[in-house]
Amino acid sequence: MNKICFIAIVLSFTLISINSDVFAVEHDSNIIIDGPYVRASIPGTSITSAYMSIENKNDEALILTGVSGLFSDRIEIHQHTMSDGMMKMRQVEQLTIEGNNKVVLQPMGYHLMIFNVKKALLPEEELSLTLHFKQQKDLVVTIPVRSIKQENPAKKQHH
Numbered sequence: 001m002n003k004i005c006f007i008a009i010v011l012s013f014t015l016i017s018i019n020s021d022v023f024a025v026e027h028d029s030n031i032i033i034d035g036p037y038v039r040a041s042i043p044g045t046s047i048t049s050a051y052m053s054i055e056n057k058n059d060e061a062l063i064l065t066g067v068s069g070l071f072s073d074r075i076e077i078h079q080h081t082m083s084d085g086m087m088k089m090r091q092v093e094q095l096t097i098e099g100n101n102k103v104v105l106q107p108m109g110y111h112l113m114i115f116n117v118k119k120a121l122l123p124e125e126e127l128s129l130t131l132h133f134k135q136q137k138d139l140v141v142t143i144p145v146r147s148i149k150q151e152n153p154a155k156k157q158h159h
């Protein structure tokens, strides 16, 4: 089973709506990061993903150009699309958050794809993630690791 296929299967278990717990909120004067989390890495894999909402309180558009963290040397902005009933994902160079608007990174939508994690990311750990913006200073976000179970507490093994 190749990696992409494996990810697609894992993601299919998380289709159930994400619970609406309030997570740590990071404040910049004009950028609000809400509900950030990284999915715990699955043993034997070195790839995972991260989610959050990014709210832009500026009048001008905010452009996310990249993301970095010490726990990985390759983090990409990805988007999921459905094509012929197949879920695919592709890298996007940057993510624009219009003025006074919000973009939600969530399973099946935009997400941060984290490659080559240097060690297993375990639930309850906290990581530091740096968001890079065009024409705006970097924003460092503290982001917890959550297991898929924590992501979907109501969801058990049954479909």
Ligand SMILES: [Cu+2]
Binding pocket: 078, 079, 089, 090, 111, 112, 113
């Ligand atoms: Cu992806």
